[in-house]
Amino acid sequence: MSDKGATVLVVEDEPTINQAVTDRLRAEGYEVHQAHDGPGAVTAFETHEPDLVVLDVMLPGFDGLEVCRRIQAVRPVPVLMLTARDDETDILVGLGVGADDYVTKPFRMREVVARTHALLRRVERAAELAATPAPTSTFGGLEIDGPARRVTVDGTDVHLTPLEFDLLAALAARPGTVRSREDLMSEVWGWSDASGTRTLDSHVKSLRAKIGAARVRTVHGVGYALETA
Numbered sequence: 001m002s003d004k005g006a007t008v009l010v011v012e013d014e015p016t017i018n019q020a021v022t023d024r025l026r027a028e029g030y031e032v033h034q035a036h037d038g039p040g041a042v043t044a045f046e047t048h049e050p051d052l053v054v055l056d057v058m059l060p061g062f063d064g065l066e067v068c069r070r071i072q073a074v075r076p077v078p079v080l081m082l083t084a085r086d087d088e089t090d091i092l093v094g095l096g097v098g099a100d101d102y103v104t105k106p107f108r109m110r111e112v113v114a115r116t117h118a119l120l121r122r123v124e125r126a127a128e129l130a131a132t133p134a135p136t137s138t139f140g141g142l143e144i145d146g147p148a149r150r151v152t153v154d155g156t157d158v159h160l161t162p163l164e165f166d167l168l169a170a171l172a173a174r175p176g177t178v179r180s181r182e183d184l185m186s187e188v189w190g191w192s193d194a195s196g197t198r199t200l201d202s203h204v205k206s207l208r209a210k211i212g213a214a215r216v217r218t219v220h221g222v223g224y225a226l227e228t229a
Contacts, residue, residue, distance in 0.1 A: 006120055007031045009050040011041040011067065012082065013059050021054060024109045025116065038062035045071045052119055054112065056082045057094065065097050072098035076162065078119040080112070088205070095206045100163055101199050118191050125190040126162060134169040139228050142211060144172050153211055163188065164207050167200075171216065171226035180223040 008030045012018035015036070022032045033048045035041040038061035045053065053071065057064040068079055081094045081102040091102055100122065101115050134146030141154040149165055151158045160168065166188045171179060181200055185191040189199070204224055208216050217225045 005029060005031065006051040007033070007048060008052050008054060008116065009033050009035060009041070009044055009048060010054045011035045011044075011059065011064065012054070012056040013037060014056075017056075017082075020109065021112060024113060025054075028113055028116075030116075036060075038064070038067050041067045042070050045077075046074065049075075050077065051123070052078045052080065052116060054080045054082065054116070055099070057090065058084060065093060068094065068097045068099055078123060080115050080119055082107070088202075091202050092206050092209065095161065095164075095202060098161055102202070118189060121190040122163075125188075126166065134173065137172050137175070139172070139175060139215070139226065142215060144168060151211065158210050160207070160210060163203060164210070167203055168207060168211070168226070171224060175226050175228045178217075178219045178223050178225045182223075184223060 008025050010018055010021050010025070010032055011034075012021065013036050018034055018036065022034055025032045033044055033050065035044040036059075038059045040061070041053075041055070041059070055064045055067060059067065064081060068081070071077060072079075076098070079099045079101075081099045082105060083090060083094070083102055084105045094102060100119055103111055103115060133149070134144065136146055137144045143152045145151070146169060149162075151160055151165065151168065167184065170184055170187050185200055204216055204218075215227050217227055219225065
């Protein structure tokens with residue numbers, strides 16, 4: 001299924017950037033709506049019911065993180081965050097409230113377009129994964145209930161975003177085996193080319209913070225593996 005004709009909401013308080021992103025996405029065949037502050041973003045989201053939101057972090061009214069929390073509480077939707085700072089803490093907070101990906105300003109417009117395409121394809125990929133849920137697996141104190149999409153660590157529920165769960169399930173499907181970055185990006189995100197993006201690394205860091213850093217092993221230059229002990 002093509003993502004052409006999908007509805008996108010662009011939330012950015014800088015008029016020049018907002019219009020530039022809007023014009024480019026419209027040229028790509030998307031229906032695009034605009035908002036310029038936090039309250040306006042939530043209203044526009046409820047009015048236009050977009051398939052994807054391009055969301056600046058720094059906004060008047062209330063910031064993009066709060067916007068993300070509020071819209072995800074209404075209806076889960078892919079969010080591409082725009083951030084002026086390549087700060088790991090800010091990025092992890094954004095992923096934690098439901099953002100799926102991010103680009104750092106100044107960005108190239110073709111990068112925003114590529115991420116938009118990828119995130120909309122990711123929606124289709126998520127539907128495929130949900131149709132064939134992962135089995136229930138236990139690794140030490142880590143339990144992954146595939147059909148219920150529930151994770152517990154030492155008996156305590158752990159809240160994972162949909163992407164974090166799918167990433168964990170992909171690692172758990174071949175426990176102890178190193179999964180390459182390319183394989184993980186293809187399987188979980190539907191990306192054919194993972195070069196030039198730190199999205200996977202950021203999601204791994206967020207996942208580690210929730211299930212324990214030692215449970216996901218890094219093999220530098222290759223990828224990641226789920227530890228079974």
